[in-house]
Amino acid sequence: MIRFAFFLVLFLSTLLHAERPNVLFIAIDDQNDWIGYLGGHPQVKTPNIDALAARGTAFMNAHCQAPLCNPSRSSLLTGLRPSSTGVYGLAPGIREVEQLKQHVTLPQTFTQAGYATSTHGKIYHDGSIRPRDQKAEFNEWGSRGGQPKPPVRIAKLPPELNHPAMDWGVWPPKDEDASDWKIADSAIAALEHVPADKPFFVACGFRLPHVPCYAPQKWFDLYPDDSLVLPKVKEDDRADLPKFADFLHWRLPEPRLKTLREMNEWRPLVRAYLSCTSFMDSQVGRVLSALEKTGRADNTLVVLWSDHGWHLGEKLITGKNTLWERSTHVPLVFAGPGIAKAAKCSRTVELLDIFPSLLALCQMPARTDLEGHSLLPQLQDPNAPREWPAITTHNQGNHAIRTEDWRYIRYADGSEELYDLKADSNEWINLAKDPAQTARKAALAKWIPKVDKPPVPGSKDRILTYEPRTGEAIWEDKVIDKTAPLPEF
Numbered sequence: 321m322i323r324f325a326f327f328l329v330l331f332l333s334t335l336l337h338a339e340r341p342n343v344l345f346i347a348i349d350d351q352n353d354w355i356g357y358l359g360g361h362p363q364v365k366t367p368n369i370d371a372l373a374a375r376g377t378a379f380m381n382a383h384c385q386a387p388l389c390n391p392s393r394s395s396l397l398t399g400l401r402p403s404s405t406g407v408y409g410l411a412p413g414i415r416e417v418e419q420l421k422q423h424v425t426l427p428q429t430f431t432q433a434g435y436a437t438s439t440h441g442k443i444y445h446d447g448s449i450r451p452r453d454q455k456a457e458f459n460e461w462g463s464r465g466g467q468p469k470p471p472v473r474i475a476k477l478p479p480e481l482n483h484p485a486m487d488w489g490v491w492p493p494k495d496e497d498a499s500d501w502k503i504a505d506s507a508i509a510a511l512e513h514v515p516a517d518k519p520f521f522v523a524c525g526f527r528l529p530h531v532p533c534y535a536p537q538k539w540f541d542l543y544p545d546d547s548l549v550l551p552k553v554k555e556d557d558r559a560d561l562p563k564f565a566d567f568l569h570w571r572l573p574e575p576r577l578k579t580l581r582e583m584n585e586w587r588p589l590v591r592a593y594l595s596c597t598s599f600m601d602s603q604v605g606r607v608l609s610a611l612e613k614t615g616r617a618d619n620t621l622v623v624l625w626s627d628h629g630w631h632l633g634e635k636l637i638t639g640k641n642t643l644w645e646r647s648t649h650v651p652l653v654f655a656g657p658g659i660a661k662a663a664k665c666s667r668t669v670e671l672l673d674i675f676p677s678l679l680a681l682c683q684m685p686a687r688t689d690l691e692g693h694s695l696l697p698q699l700q701d702p703n704a705p706r707e708w709p710a711i712t713t714h715n716q717g718n719h720a721i722r723t724e725d726w727r728y729i730r731y732a733d734g735s736e737e738l739y740d741l742k743a744d745s746n747e748w749i750n751l752a753k754d755p756a757q758t759a760r761k762a763a764l765a766k767w768i769p770k771v772d773k774p775p776v777p778g779s780k781d782r783i784l785t786y787e788p789r790t791g792e793a794i795w796e797d798k799v800i801d802k803t804a805p806l807p808e809f
């Protein structure tokens with residue numbers, strides 16, 4: 321009898337596991353909407369991601385919760401907004417935050433549910449999970465990538481910009497030596513060895529097109545220099561911005577457009593970013609082929625996302641750290657069992673929605689403590705209505721509210737921006753001071769998060785705070801001189 325009960329339990333658990341879909345979770349770093357299916361750049365070539373989008377549901381209007389690696393990834397993986405946790409900078413990692421020490425993350429949920437889980441490349445921000453905490457997140461930690469540096473720096477930049485990541489060009493000579501190739505290899509090896517008796521959750525985080533933007537020559541050959549299309553820039557675009565907009569990216573290693581133009585590096589950077597995107601896309605293709613070879617692709621959900629976007633000259637800057645479309649708009653694709661095929665969804669959605677969506681798709685209990693909303697209705701019918709906007713936060717008190725047609729930004733000092741995305745997709749004309757928009761601004765402002773935590777202890781790198789009593793804005797511990805122009809370089 322005991323023997324029978326044992327086999328019954330074994331049979332039922334096998335049945336349960338057999339029904340649960342596997343997950344292939346693919347992250348991209350600093351990838352804006354320059355992806356074929358999103359149309360953010362007219363020349364970009366991403367055939368593998370486009371093919372994935374064609375066999376699933378592509379979200380055309382998905383936005384990150386923070387325009388920076390650690391806070392964006394911390395938000396996605398905890399299911400909580402930056403404004404609810406106070407994680408805004410490149411440090412600390414989530415397990416150093418008192419409120420989050422016991423919080424069950426997205427990867428942990430799968431590990432605890434008996435999935436065979438592994439991570440390759442960059443899923444959590446590098447170094448944010450200490451070695452002793454790693455096994456509680458994923459069973460296995462694979463290669464993080466890594467590639468040799470070019471013998472000399474390729475980009476020509478002024479000495480003030482000597483950050484090692486600020487470089488781009490043809491490197492390394494062979495695809496196999498590039499970091500993303502090694503990360504794909506690591507994920508492919510994991511897929512080849514997944515246990516047959518368990519569902520799997522394989523997470524693969526590519527590093528490109530994050531700077532340094534290096535890719536082998538053949539990827540540059542896809543984008544001939546003489547026909548390269550540069551992003552549209554309005555030379556006086558910043559004239560209608562509140563001063564506080566400058567403070568969000570006050571001093572950064574990422575060069576301003578003026579510097580790139582002076583050094584003749586704008587075209588090379590745009591070309592390198594596109595080349596890196598195509599190379600990364602080819603590695604997505606390798607991993608998807610490996611999934612097919614497992615014979616389990618039909619029962620595997622593929623989720624592909626990027627942690628935030630990147631400016632390549634728009635608003636006269638490069639980099640992230642803004643609340644504009646170029647920083648917040650990201651690729652997001654779901655494909656697999658139960659998901660509409662060849663579907664494009666134009667509803668505004670958030671990276672926060674990935675966690676509750678995966679719980680629903682994998683028949684796991686819903687959680688009341690997560691702040692996103694399951695995308696299940698849109699994954700079944702891309703036209704299904706959705707009531708929420710997308711909210712992006714960058715440091716305490718600075719929020720963007722993105723609906724299908726509008727973007728409203730409010731900074732910590734109360735200053736505002738408003739863009740009509742249908743009429744002005746480049747966000748060139750700030751309508752916030754137009755009296756005709758008062759009611760619209762008020763309606764959008766209702767979505768600003770009610771919880772607005774200060775940065776957690778240990779916060780550092782790209783932290784901006786505002787002192788309402790004195791009106792002082794403080795960038796990385798230094799009071800900003802409000803009469804100074806945005807620092808160049």
Ligand SMILES: [Ca+2]
Binds near residue numbers: 349350
């Ligand atoms: Ca990033």
Ligand SMILES: [Ca+2]
Binds near residue numbers: 558559561747749750
């Ligand atoms: Ca403007």
